Amino acid sequence: MERKYHMKIAFIGLGNMGGGMAANLVKAGHEVRAFDLSEDALAAAKEAGCGTFGTAKEACAEAEAVVSMLPNGAIVKQVYWDDVIGHAPEGAIMLDCSTIDVATAREVIEVTEAHNYQMVDAPVSGGIAAANGGTLTFMVGGTEEAFKRAEPILNAMGKAVIHAGDAGAGQTAKICNNMLLAITMIGTAEAMKMAEKLGLDPQKFYEISSQSSGYNWSLNAYTPLPGVGVESPADNGYAGGFATPLMVKDLRLAMEAAETADAAVPLGSRAASLYEDFLGAGNEALDFSAIIKTY
Ligand code: NAD
Numbered sequence: 001m002e003r004k005y006h007m008k009i010a011f012i013g014l015g016n017m018g019g020g021m022a023a024n025l026v027k028a029g030h031e032v033r034a035f036d037l038s039e040d041a042l043a044a045a046k047e048a049g050c051g052t053f054g055t056a057k058e059a060c061a062e063a064e065a066v067v068s069m070l071p072n073g074a075i076v077k078q079v080y081w082d083d084v085i086g087h088a089p090e091g092a093i094m095l096d097c098s099t100i101d102v103a104t105a106r107e108v109i110e111v112t113e114a115h116n117y118q119m120v121d122a123p124v125s126g127g128i129a130a131a132n133g134g135t136l137t138f139m140v141g142g143t144e145e146a147f148k149r150a151e152p153i154l155n156a157m158g159k160a161v162i163h164a165g166d167a168g169a170g171q172t173a174k175i176c177n178n179m180l181l182a183i184t185m186i187g188t189a190e191a192m193k194m195a196e197k198l199g200l201d202p203q204k205f206y207e208i209s210s211q212s213s214g215y216n217w218s219l220n221a222y223t224p225l226p227g228v229g230v231e232s233p234a235d236n237g238y239a240g241g242f243a244t245p246l247m248v249k250d251l252r253l254a255m256e257a258a259e260t261a262d263a264a265v266p267l268g269s270r271a272a273s274l275y276e277d278f279l280g281a282g283n284e285a286l287d288f289s290a291i292i293k294t295y
Contacts (some may be wrong), residue, residue, distance in 0.1 A: 006030050009153065010063035010088065012056050012079055013098070014041040017124070018069030020132035021097070021157045023048035025067070027134075028156035035059040056083035065153055066094045072249075073104035080108050085115050093149040094119040097138070099250060102168045102175070102257050109142065109167040118146040121170040122154060125177065127242060135159040141169035175257055178250040182271040182288070185218040189292035192225055202228045224289035233287035241287035248272075248279045 006029045011022040014036040025032050026049040034050035035058070036042050042052045053059040056079055060066055066088050070076050076098055084094065094117055096108065105121040112119045120142030130136045136158035140147055147163045154161045164173045191214065195205040206229040210220045222241075223229025233241035251272040258265040278291050 007064045007153070008033060008062055010035070010056075010059040010066045010084075011045075011050065011069075012036070012059065012066065012083075013069040013071075014038075014045045014050075015069065015071075016128050017097075017131040019044055019048070020128065020134075021067070021069060021136070022050050023132075024134040024157045025153070026050055030153075030156070033059040033063055057087045060084050060088040060092075063088050064092055065149075066092060067153065068094075068096045068098060070096075070098045072098070073100035076100050077104055077108060080112060085112060085117070088117065090116045092117050093146065093153075095122045095150050095153060096120075097122050097124055099123045099174060099253065100171060101253050102171045103260065105141065105171045106168040118143070118149060119167075120146050120150045121168060122150060123170050123174040124158070125174065126158075131157075138162065139164045139170040139173040141165055141167050141171065141173075143167075171253075172257070175250055175254040178247065179254040179265070179268045179271065181218065182247060182251055182275060183267050184216045185222075185224065185289055186271050186274060186291060188216065188218040189224055189289075189295055192219075192228075193292065193295035218289070222289060224292040233289055234292075238286040238290035238293075241289065243284070244275065244279050244286055244288050244290070245284050247288040248275050251275055 008031045009025055010033045012035050014022055014034055019041060022032050022034055022045055032050040033053060034045040035053050035056045046052045066084055068076060076096055094112055109119045120140050122138045122140045124136040124138055126136040134157055137160040138154045138158050140163050151161050164170050192202055192205060196202050202225050206223060221230060222232045224234050226234045254268060255272050278294060283290060
């Protein structure tokens with residue numbers, strides 16, 4: 001039986017996040033043309049119903065849209081320069097969902113648009129479970145027209161799609177949010193441990209502060225102490241959740257951006273160095289809330 005497809009979408013980078021995202025595009029009825037350097041990732045994509053290709057160039061040929069989910073800005077740039085620009089049909093819409101630095105995101109959009117494509121930066125909030133479940137939040141930077149074209153594609157992979165502003169605004173939103181998250185997690189950890197050392201039951205502190213002016217997401221929705229507050233990675237030995245290396249990656253991007261924008265970030269830079277130390281102490285396998293163990 002012939003299947004009807006909505007769009008031909010090239011998908012580059014089928015790792016922990018991209019694998020599930022590509023599978024959700026297939027489920028939404030799109031023809032997904034997948035490429036990854038890893039054979040295992042390609043085999044999993046094939047299993048999920050994607051067409052698989054030996055090069056990114058071949059995956060991009062005939063594509064009406066290109067989605068990328070890659071480790072960093074240098075790789076994103078290399079893939080777009082070498083394999084996407086000039087190989088995807090003219091007029092295609094491009095969506096980079098990787099978390100990368102704001103300057104590179106702007107540069108890649110500028111260059112692709114100079115080659116008659118349209119492009120958005122569309123980083124995500126939500127981890128592997130949200131990627132698999134199609135419940136990511138996308139924060140999108142680009143023109144109104146590019147956003148309108150990207151939105152239905154993103155809707156197939158997420159629960160919320162927000163137009164943040166011009167090119168790079170998605171990455172800006174992402175790193176500012178995660179810098180705030182790092183600060184609130186450290187603040188929550190300090191307050192909880194200090195309360196405990198002063199003889200206050202941490203659960204009582206949670207009950208009081210989560211309903212007082214100290215309430216915040218790290219305390220209320222992601223309580224970093226086991227057996228206290230809501231269920232969180234702390235109750236599972238700090239496994240799963242948002243891994244410390246990813247928090248450190250986002251904080252490095254935030255510090256870089258703060259410097260280029262001449263923004264004062266005394267707490268952000270302190271949080272960044274505390275997380276660098278925590279990672280350096282061999283905690284790469286732990287959720288970022290495990291930083292409370294250092295207090
Ligand atoms: P990952 O390392 O699991 O996947 C990246 C994939 O890209 C790998 O399969 C790798 O083989 C592939 N790749 C690398 N270079 C390539 C190239 N030149 N051509 C084709 N494929 C190439 O990483 P991930 O966890 O899926 O993260 C992807 C992006 O999403 C990162 O930018 C990350 O910061 C961001 N992110 C991750 C999470 C998370 O929880 N994992 C959450 C939010 C955002």
